[in-house]
């Protein structure tokens with residue numbers, strides 16, 4: 001439901017949210033995901049030290065703070081709600097998170113390693129346009145990781161029963177996969193988290209009901225009733241299979257860049273090697289990013305304030321397919337045409353890699369990943385991959 005001024009809701013719901021999740025699983029998320037599910041999806045998307053992450057619809061950035069703190073990524077969160085971003089910024093003090101108030105799409109120009117969209121795909125009426133914009137924001141080899149509310153669109157009577165139904169746009173999986181395919185994004189992982197999310201929705205509903213007097217005193221009876229009504233419907237729909245909650249990772253293949261070669265640019269020779277393709281891909285992404293005009297002036301709250309700081313010398317990170325499976329594999333290349341420093345979009349394109357020798361990082365990353373995997377709370381007592389679904 002809409003919570004345009006986030007602060008009163010955040011305050012009012014905090015105690016119930018804390019009670020609804022098991023110990024350590026509430027990290028400020030505004031969703032049905034547990035910390036374990038957020039962590040597992042981040043790892044599946046190959047998030048790790050220095051990986052450039054764009055978190056769309058970050059809200060107050062509970063997930064963003066978790067992954068920045070634990071995985072040491074290079075994080076930029078965007079949300080349309082100025083009040084949510086204000087809370088996110090305040091709570092992220094001391095962490096190297098960056099935030100901007102922005103309605104998406106459009107997305108900031110640049111080449112991100114990972115785009116995240118947690119628990120908000122349902123708010124987008126035009127998923128095709130969103131997915132296209134995400135694909136353009138990813139560098140070749142980059143991943144789009146998101147949760148997805150799968151099912152036929154709401155009927156008229158379901159819309160009448162669901163508060164703020166215009167932000168609940170269910171979509172059949174076939175339609176989404178067609179959009180992903182058109183945008184050149186390849187599925188690498190689909191997991192069904194419906195049972196776990198049903199349990200979380202029920203726990204949240206019970207906790208809101210238990211704390212009803214306090215919550216109503218802060219946000220009003222009507223807002224509380226709507227909150228409980230929405231959660232009741234999610235429980236029913238997840239129970240009945242009316243909707244499924246899927247966690248999905250897709251990848252922009254490196255070769256897809258060839259399809260976007262500007263008119264007049266040389267076609268690849270049949271004997272061109274993959275390495276050359278990667279070089280070309282990087283050069284074009286960096287060059288495209290460098291074309292985006294700077295905007296250093298004061299920002300209006302209505303405008304996207306892509307507040308990106310400049311960091312270090314430009315270089316590119318190339319992440320292999322294995323990263324999308326959580327098996328971090330990074331190669332570092334020096335230089336490239338991104339040297340026209342000062343352009344913040346360009347810095348997005350190259351901001352991922354200011355780390356030391358990546359070969360040395362491999363061992364650290366593998367150890368980190370192993371540690372995190374050991375902490376992942378399996379959904380419904382099963383490993384996160386246990387509900388992988390066919391697509």
Ligand SMILES: C[S@@+](CC[C@H](N)C(=O)[O-])C[C@H]1O[C@@H](n2cnc3c(N)ncnc32)[C@H](O)[C@@H]1O
Nearest residue numbers: 029030031057058059079080081103104118120
């Ligand atoms: C359910 S919350 C999820 C927040 C966060 N991703 C999480 O998992 O905790 C949805 C958020 O999406 C934001 N939002 C919805 N549509 C948006 C859009 N088109 N552009 C930017 N933010 C949007 C809302 O302001 C809200 O903060």
